[in-house]
Amino acid sequence: MSKSGVTPWWKALRIRPEILNASGSIADVQMSLYHAVYGTGEQRPQYADAAYYGEITHPTGTLTDLLAQIAIRLGGGSDYTKSPYALLRLDQGMGGGKSHACIGAYHLASDPVQLAKTDIGRSIFQQAENILGRALPKNLNNPHVVVLPCDNMTPGVTTEEHDGPAATNLYERFLWRLFQGDFSRYDAYRKHFSNLAKISEAIQSLGRPVLIIVDEIMNYFGNGLDGVGNETLRPQDQAFMRALLDAVTKTPHTAMLAVMIASDKDSLSLEPAGTRRRADLERLLDRNGKRVGVHENEDFAAILRRRIFTKAPKSEVMDATVRGYKEAMENGPWKTKVFDQLHAPWTANFADEVARTYPFHPQLMHMAEHEWANRAGFQKVRSTIRVFAATVYALQQRGKMGKWAPHLIGLGDLPLSNAQVREAIIGSGLITDTKTQNNYRSLAQNDIVGVNDTSGTARLMDTARAADSKALWHHSNPRAAERAATAVFLTSIVSGRSQGRRGATDAEVKAATAVADPAYMYADADAIISELTDPETGLVSIEVTPGKKGQPIRYFLSTEQTLLMLQRAMRDTITDAERDAAIADFAERLTDTGPFDRKQFVRASKDGQSPLEVLAGAGIDDARVSRLVVLDPVQFTLRNGADRETREAIQAAVGLGADRLPTRWASSVVFVVANTQQRHAARRVATHYLAAERVLGVQETQDDADIRAKATAEHNEAKRSLEDHIKRAFQHVLFLAQPDEDAPRVVDEVTFGDKTETALFGTTVWKALVEKERAFDQGTFTAKTLLHNLRESDYGRPLDELRDSFWNTPRLPLLHGGQDDLRQALFDAVRLGLLRIVNSEDEEVAVTGVSEINLSSQRLRLGKPLPAIDEDAPSDDDNTSPGPESSPGGENTTEQNQETSDTEEPDAPEEKQLAFSVIQSMLNNTGNADALSQLFRELYQLVDNDDVSFLQGNIQIVVKAHAADALAERVRELGSSVQVRDL
CATH class of the missing domain: 1.10.10 (Arc Repressor Mutant, subunit A)
Incomplete structure (x- = not known):
């Protein structure tokens, strides 16, 4: 029992084992008469057994009547003519149940006793008894069956196992099957391929009723008969088939079931000769036989239940389910604005319709029976079984795992996240061309729900709502947006609905979201529709047609993709991890070393490591190498009050702080860090870039030259924009500094305010370090x-x-x-x-x-350099010095010696270096003020006279607030940076 007290269908019904074993797939949904008759081993399907066939076959009125007519013709004795037509023709299109009917006819004739024990068998014999006024013999007088499966026969190429050792034409293959290998009788009739009387005689010679089944006639008589290249075979085969169609009508206790799709429903393309043969056979079939159907559209529900489930549901389960839904249907806005507006017969007879369609919602079954079944390409029963079998299996698995599944499977409950369900719908024939199929496949995955059941616009709306937990009804209807979007999807793929209108009405979509929970009100359904149609955050492919002149609002999912639609769809597929990885990749690629010896990009941790732990393991302490280290903005940013961990990690990496890391070369590493606010902008652009990149790869873009050209241009622009935003984001440069030998070491910082500057360029960073006297x-x-x-x-x-x-x-x-x-x-x-x-x-x-x-x-x-030496000065060993008279030439050399001394004395140094520190408090100390003023005047005089060749200094000065800006401006005019802060 569920929380509502209603036993859910996935507990009340048992899915057939073969469907469970195939995970929702029905391998033999496309039945084969050939395999049923001739299959062996793995090639012999379950339905080759009459009992199993009867178990999965619902006794629809048309199928029962068809097989009852054959039963009378075979086992009716002298009353066989109460079935007026010996020749019955099935002309439905693909997937209409023709093979199922042929196999039923085969079992009826080959094993009537076993088939009579099943529901379909009992219905057949009862119907025949009603027509005859008496019971048929249980064995139908032991009929013989001749099967010509033309879809598995090649003209001129025979299989000895089935056709005998000498058969060449279709008549001889027929005879071998008729006489079951009796060569003498076969040889007696083999020359009479066009003799109506001889063919009839051959059939009667068995002395028992004969059923002839010819499946897919045009597969043999179409282009294949031309391709054999045998000018004798062609007229023989055609003459035989003409004679056979006439013979069966004149032969007692003989019935023939022929399958030949009507020309207006057959997609087979024929050569002119094949087209003429088709017209000839069509005329003969219509003259001699009767066209019969197999199923009516209203049979779908019963066929599906029989084919998918092993037993019918209990009435009390269906009654409890109905009561839950009717509470909403018969009261308030749900009644007046939704169900009364549908104008569908199932709303007035809801209980009866649920009993007929359970576990499928009457709204879904109404669409399958009255809209899907009328599509030219839709394979009716076959396609419906595939879609619904995959659906019930997928939803049952959800229910068994404790996840939500609807109490009635409605128009919005076909799980498009399931590959089998999605492909069964897309390949059902409702969508005719391959391009549109691809478009709707992409649309389903991106706009509604992804293959992993966690993505898609509508699905994300539901998961966000569940996380918010404000909706009181989200436990009973957790997929409301997905259900609404799926309903629009299913109505959109059916082109030209009532009066040629497209998509779903507002009432249809809201009805598809209804659940048996009064907490989910009409206003909630209205809010869901508003979310889905929101131009900014809703479904990108949805088109809304306003209601005019009494017409309702309609919603349609368009596959005529615009580039904007594709981009929005792709944006929803981008994860945060993918977005951040793209930013990191671009930042690493954009980083230019410049004068630095090496660049290094430090990636954020994927294992929950702290910023400090990441830097500790990054290997950034390299000897004698200047390093430009760029930090991944996923984990490292500055500003916005959330940068404590980043700053502490950098401090520790350069050997500062309580958690300092062992480092020797911290002085030569420079860290580049992104701005927190600018990272937010870069993330937005990165998502747009990745979406543009994915748009280029989707099939819709590849198939449309115009969209492809626009998408390429958009991708290039998105790439340029992302590069600009990432460059702009990296504004901050941090490095170890020690302005004075006696000052403590600190982490200094440079921030680039100009949009044209980025810390990812080593040359730009280096110039900033030069201004800070760190390079x-x-x-x-x-x-x-x-x-x-x-x-x-x-x-x-x-x-x-x-x-x-x-x-x-x-x-x-x-x-x-x-x-x-x-x-x-x-x-x-x-x-x-x-x-x-x-x-x-x-x-x-x-x-x-x-x-x-x-x-x-x-x-x-x-x-240090050695001091200069005076070569003319007396040495320490000299005791005397020469007088004036002892100079060479006897001249007085006092003046000369003086001149020599002046000229030979070593040159005085041209420059001297001064290094000094000034730390003065200027408050109430006029003496200090005068001395300091004099010092700066002397310095000004030296600079003004070009007596200074190099100047290096670091000045910290506290001035009156009104003077700070002017002084700072003078510093900037020198090309130096200045920091100003309030005290």
């Missing part, structure tokens, strides 16, 4: 610059330590050219006498070229 621009690291950046402690250090300091000491800016810049600066300094390269004994090492400076050496060290 040297190209060509600016000279010998003098090197000296400015050296400390007293650097002298005497091995060259490898000096080299490493430019990558692990945050006070030293990064080198644009890396080790090459350092090597060149050292060489130039040595050449200019500003430095020496010495060994461990402080002995100078000669350097004649840049390549001779081995930066990896621990033996070579950095030495």
